[in-house]
Amino acid sequence: MTQATEIKVKFTRQNAKKCVCWQCPVQTDSACIKANGDKMGDVMTTPFFTPDIVPGLYCSSGVAACKDIATDRSCICGACPIYQDFRLGGGQPLDHYCKNGRAG
Ligand code: SF4
Ligand code: SF4
Numbered sequence: 001m002t003q004a005t006e007i008k009v010k011f012t013r014q015n016a017k018k019c020v021c022w023q024c025p026v027q028t029d030s031a032c033i034k035a036n037g038d039k040m041g042d043v044m045t046t047p048f049f050t051p052d053i054v055p056g057l058y059c060s061s062g063v064a065a066c067k068d069i070a071t072d073r074s075c076i077c078g079a080c081p082i083y084q085d086f087r088l089g090g091g092q093p094l095d096h097y098c099k100n101g102r103a104g
Contacts, residue, residue, distance in 0.1 A: 006104055007060065008060075008086055008091065008102075008103045008104060009057070009059045009060040009082060009086050009088075009103055010060060011057060011061055013043055013044050013049060015057060015060065016043045016049075016054055016057045017044060018080065018082050019056040019057045019080060019082060020056075020076055020077075020080045021055065021056030021058060021076075021080075021098070022037070022055060024073075024076045025076075026070050026071055026073045026074075026075065026096070026098060027055060027069050027098075030066055030068045030070075031068060032065075032066035032068050033066050033068075033069065036052075036054070036065075037055050039053055040054060052065040053065075057082075058102065059077065059082065059083070059088060059097045059102055060102055060103075061102060062097065062101045062102040063097075063098065063099065063100075064098040064099070069098060069099075071098065071099040075096045075097075077096075077097065078095070086103070088103045091103050091104050
């Protein structure tokens with residue numbers, strides 16, 4: 001049985017750099033995501049590298065802090081290198097980590 005506390009993908013800058021959530025239609029029209037992205041700036045150097053600011057890597061951090069995202073749109077995690085590297089397709093939830101919680 002999968003343990004709910006297990007963290008499969010670490011919340012690191014290197015992992016966030018590979019994340020494609022930034023291009024996802026779920027987030028495109030969110031004012032909250034836009035504001036957080038502007039505040040964050042460069043993911044490798046930002047002083048705001050925290051789950052409530054970083055607009056991605058939800059497979060690690062879990063449900064998005066921003067609540068104005070369009071979670072009825074398609075998730076593009078399947079096209080992400082992190083998804084392949086950590087074999088997230090073999091776990092649960094399978095997608096929409098910004099809505100369903102982190103990968104396990
Ligand atoms: S699998 Fe999804 S949430 Fe995780 S890093 Fe890739 S795009 Fe982001
Ligand atoms: S977890 Fe999936 S649905 Fe959510 S923003 Fe990232 S790519 Fe889009």
